[in-house]
Amino acid sequence: MSNKEIFKKVFDEKFNSEKIKEEIFLKQKINKEKFLKEILSEKNSEEKIFNKNNNKKIIPKDFSEERVKEKNNNKKNNKADIIFEEKNNSMEININKIKEKSLARVDCDVKIVSKAEHTNANDSLTTDVENIEILENIKIPEDFNNTKYNLIYVDNEKNKMEEKEYSQLNNYNYIYNNTKNQRSINISFSNENKPIRDYFFTEENSEVSKINNVELKIYNYEKSYFTEFIYKGYYFDIETCDITQEELINLLTSIIK
Amino acid sequence: MLDQEALKIFEKLYEETYQEILRYIVCKCSNIEDVKDILQTVYLEVLKKLEKDISLKITKQYILGIAKNKINEYYRFNYKAKIISLFEKKDNQEIEISETIPDEFDLQTYLTNKNDVEIIWNFLKKKKIIIFKIFYLYYYSDYKIKDIANTLNISEANVKNYLYRTLKELASFMEPGGENNV
Numbered sequence: 361m362s363n364k365e366i367f368k369k370v371f372d373e374k375f376n377s378e379k380i381k382e383e384i385f386l387k388q389k390i391n392k393e394k395f396l397k398e399i400l401s402e403k404n405s406e407e408k409i410f411n412k413n414n415n416k417k418i419i420p421k422d423f424s425e426e427r428v429k430e431k432n433n434n435k436k437n438n439k440a441d442i443i444f445e446e447k448n449n450s451m452e453i454n455i456n457k458i459k460e461k462s463l464a465r466v467d468c469d470v471k472i473v474s475k476a477e478h479t480n481a482n483d484s485l486t487t488d489v490e491n492i493e494i495l496e497n498i499k500i501p502e503d504f505n506n507t508k509y510n511l512i513y514v515d516n517e518k519n520k521m522e523e524k525e526y527s528q529l530n531n532y533n534y535i536y537n538n539t540k541n542q543r544s545i546n547i548s549f550s551n552e553n554k555p556i557r558d559y560f561f562t563e564e565n566s567e568v569s570k571i572n573n574v575e576l577k578i579y580n581y582e583k584s585y586f587t588e589f590i591y592k593g594y595y596f597d598i599e600t601c602d603i604t605q606e607e608l609i610n611l612l613t614s615i616i617k
Numbered sequence: 618m619l620d621q622e623a624l625k626i627f628e629k630l631y632e633e634t635y636q637e638i639l640r641y642i643v644c645k646c647s648n649i650e651d652v653k654d655i656l657q658t659v660y661l662e663v664l665k666k667l668e669k670d671i672s673l674k675i676t677k678q679y680i681l682g683i684a685k686n687k688i689n690e691y692y693r694f695n696y697k698a699k700i701i702s703l704f705e706k707k708d709n710q711e712i713e714i715s716e717t718i719p720d721e722f723d724l725q726t727y728l729t730n731k732n733d734v735e736i737i738w739n740f741l742k743k744k745k746i747i748i749f750k751i752f753y754l755y756y757y758s759d760y761k762i763k764d765i766a767n768t769l770n771i772s773e774a775n776v777k778n779y780l781y782r783t784l785k786e787l788a789s790f791m792e793p794g795g796e797n798n799v
Contacts, residue, residue, distance in 0.1 A: 363784070367756035370737045377635045380653060381628075384660045391661070542624075582620065 382508065386533065390512060393556035453609060454567035458581040494592055499614040500536045500545060501607050508535040512548070512556065531555040531595075541602065542583075545611060548597040555588075555597040571616040578608075591616050623667045626675075631660060634677045638684055640758055644768055645688050649742055649749050655691050659684045733791075740787055747771070751779050 361369075510533040530553050537544035548555030569578050569587075576589035585608050588597045596615070600608060642655050662683050666673055741749050750769055754760040755776075766773040 364756050366733075366737065367752060370734050370741075371753060371757040373734050374738055375639055375652070375656075377631070377639075380656060381631055381660075383653075384657050384664070387657055388661055388664055542621075 382535070386510065386512070390514075390530075390556040451569070451571040451609075451613065453569045453571075453578065455569075455578045455580050455585070455605065456566040458579050494594060494615060495534065495547070495549075497614060499607075499610040501538075501543065501603060503538050504536045504543065504545070506535075506537050506539045509533070510535070514556075531597075543602045544600065545603065546599045546601075548599075549594050551594045554595045571612055574616045576612075576616075578612075587612070589616070620671075623671050626671065627660075627664060627667055630663060630675055630680070634680050636758075637677060638680055640754070641681060641684050642688065643750055643753050645685075647692060647746060649746060651691065655684070655687055658687050658691070662687065736791065737787065740790060741783075744783060748779050748783050751776055752783070755780060 512530045512533055514528045514530045531548050531550035533555070534547045534549075535544060536547075566577050566579070568575050570576075574589055574591055576587050578585060578587045580586075583602045585600045585603070585605075586598070588595070590596070598611070600611075603611075638659060639652070639656060642652050642659070643649075646652050646655060659680065663675060663680060666675060741752055747769065751765055754765045754768065755762070760768065762773050762776050765776045769776070
């Protein structure tokens, strides 16, 4: 190997375009979730200020006459379509078809560390997750040929002018995919935090599914399925792309045993 | 999440422009550790633009413009860019070498295992940013010495000096009994 080939290898590994692209998508996803959280917290604090500064009897915004009417209208308009139903002794599957997702722009930041690169033995989550049995023997489509393990860190944002620390481990992220097409399964989980995600839609009126007595809501949007649930103390958030309903159910039943 | 059409446009843009945008950021950054961060910020901005308007005509020049702004923003908000003199006296001694750098210091001899990539990367990272840029342009982007000198606004002699000296140091660092193997 010539010096040129050696240095090429070094730069290829460190500036790997595919790896960086994956991180871009993951960052985009996480940024949006953080943005939505901020909006919700701002909305809540506005309502608190409103209530605190007014001595008159307050009708909370959500119970005002207009709001109730609005909510009722929304219920009619936003009701999810069930596109798939299946019921047997151990499970009841209802997949809710989503017509429109809400997306938002954000500028916050995260750090994504591949599991192989991760060296911080002090993270309380690390030891637990190394031994996690839930994801052993999960059923992934046979054509999937690639697996990535990431750790998602968020900045504590105490001072935005200072260099970011990315000291807070938010969740783990396992990505299974077929590198020849866009088929993928993205599993985010944590036993401490709700995984961050980028999609946002009303969950009102959606049908609940049940697998081995664990409740979950499953949504479908275009070629993607989404679901989140709590199982054995772990928050799970799963997003898939271009997999079949059968593959989705196989995946879920292999996790929720 | 992007819809499939926007995703396809982004993937194509990314593939077509990645190397050039990366090279631009490497040449303009003040710290090599920032490159990946800035690069991701640039393409996140492209994603946002596509999300807003899928019909938007995004060209390489447009992305380079975003990169320029992001680099300015990055160093304005994160920390002030360090100003390093490119012309310290000790580096100005010219060495008689040809246009290309010969493999006089054959690194292959000292490679031992898969950690070598990390060792070389960490060695380069600790060097002045200008050295990192020269190595990147010379070995990865296949730039000629003259082009590197023009791009980084330094003399050709300096480019050669930096390449020669650093290779020598690296070989010495990696050889048995060298700093890396002590």
